[in-house]
Amino acid sequence: MKQLLVFLCGCLALAPSFAAPAHHDVMIADHPHVQEDSHHHAKLDRCEGIEFDAIVPDEKGQTFFFKGDHLWKGFSGPSELANGTFKELDEFHHLGHVDAAFRMHNKDGDALKDHDHIFFFLDDKVFSYYSHTLEKGFPLEIQQVFPGVPSHLDAAVECPKGECVTDSVLFFKGHEVYNFDIKTKTVKKKVWSHLPNCTSAFRWLEHYYCFHGHNFTRFNPVSGEVEGHYPKDARHYFMRCQDFGHGGGHKKPRCKLDAISADDTGKTYAFIESMYIRLDSHRDGSHPFPITRLWKEVSGRVDAVFAYGDKMYIIQGNQIYIYKSATPYTLIEGYPKPLKEELGIEGPVNAAFLCANQHVVHIIKGQKMIDIDLAVTPRAVKSEFPLPIANVDAAMCDADGVKVYVGAKYYLYQSPRVLAVSKIQPAPHKISPEKFGCEED
Structure with a gap:
């Protein structure tokens, strides 16, 4: 449990609430005001430019942005301590940060029991949460749950069948990408040297985003191909910040379908x-x-x-x-x-x-x-x-x-x-x- 806390508190510094993203990419959020704690006095403001540790939605679609021991819920609202949402973190106050996180997508066979669970990775451990509650038996060694996937990851993101060839998870470590087949538990390693080093990865409405620094790059989950002009500043798309436009000024269309x-x-x-x-x-x-x-x-x-x-x-x-x-x-x-x-x-x-x-x-x-x-x-x-x-x-x-x-x-x-x-x-x-x-x- 101590390792779980080390993993989660460090990661929970930044998470905006999931609303629809801005111009052609994603939505935006309000200025966060960090809550202080007797153990944590950091004043985290994602509008200053944050490199997120992990980004992950829960089973209801609410997205968490993690940084250190804080998180943001969705695209708007202040940062707050991670242990306010993930209760087990209350036992420790010396957490590091989450390395990676993803929401499981699998509705077939034995893996159905893990559908919509959030998996967090810290060093060589993995934690499974559902409804913000740690599943019994966790944390476990990463290799016990995801054989062939290395420890000390940088990012992870789910990739459902139809968007990937099979229901899969993409794990990032440097320029190496490990494609984990959920059903067969087999891994294929690729090298996507053209992508930046992703410190977090995020899937939203069939689109895949690699976050690096305060920027993001959209990529194809099968080939890693980048189309369009990237990187883009996350503050234009994933949060509302003074002096940053809503995705370049996108205006909603009229309610008239073609x-x-x-x-x-x-x-x-x-x-x-x-x-x-x-x-x-x-x-x-x-x-x-x-x-x-x-x-x-x-x-x-x-x-x-x-x-x-x-x-x-x-x-x-x-x-x-x-x-x-x-x-x-x-x-x-x-x-x-x-x-x-x-x-x-x-x-x-x-x-x-x-x-x-x-x-x-x-x-x-x-x-x-x-x-x-x-x-x-x-x-x-x-x-x-x-x-x-x-x-x-x-x-x-x-x-x-x-x-x-x-x-x-x-x-x-x-x-x-x-x-x-x-x-x-x-x-x-x-x-x-x-x-x-x-x-x-």
Whole structure:
């Protein structure tokens, strides 16, 4: 237990609360005011430029930023002593710092019991927490839980299947990266000399960040590749600080969708202007990112998006792009193609949606709905229906029914057929600014 405390108190100096990040990357926080303790009189201010020891979210999505024996909860608020949250630390007052930390992601097999647990690493020991409580039997030697992973780590971050090849954990030590397969407990070592030495690593909404000094660099978790202009100052993105802008001045878009869809893995996206917002990761907050971040070949606004099988279809004007849904999304060779060639209709269209386990895509164009059977080649219009609703912006079919979005509102219909034959427009519902990361008119 003494080693646990040595590990955690030293790390808990900085942690902002997890809200949606700022301009294309992450959100920001208020100026922290450090609480003093009879044993600790440090006045830690992350706006002065902090090199974090570890960054990790808990099972509810609240993110902790650690520095020494202090932490910050989320992107705003003051620093506080780590032992106020991790109670076992009360037994010791001579803690060092956490070397690394990550939140486990695994819902399969024996590892399910560790899903959403936080693992902390200090020297050669590992500690497992759930609901801020130390699990029975911990701390243990790192090798007992993660064979092949070295001690005295610099950083760690979870990488779920789909973003990595398998459910994995990336451990950093200098320029060496140890990819730990959670299911097989095997390790593959890589050297990413092009990345800075990460003192902490953080996954947020499918994006991976290496923190170094008061800066961060976004990287691909499979290749380590860095895309874009980095490093960037964390004070512009992960906290609110005087004289530091919110991610370069990002302004939230209006609550008016251009398209909305979920892929075959359950990832749900809303498209607004030239941005997309991930909707199924609500516990980690919401934030708009440029469409080109995931779909590199698509620039500007889209007209409609739908998923069929393991592919994502994006309609823009008279063209259609088809992507393989596996992360990262990969454009199928030969695309984009004319919409007429692929679906047998001319663009532009207003919206498109497909219901679960169905092969008929419903295209809304003007005030009519066009049905196209995707299981038939060549594809052609199967049927057309006049619609009782005009000026449709987007539509989606899910477990609730068919949601038809018009401006800042949406209308819920029981099924595509009900939408087609309905004579009475249902009561409107408001689009949630919190859920969609948008501004009401």
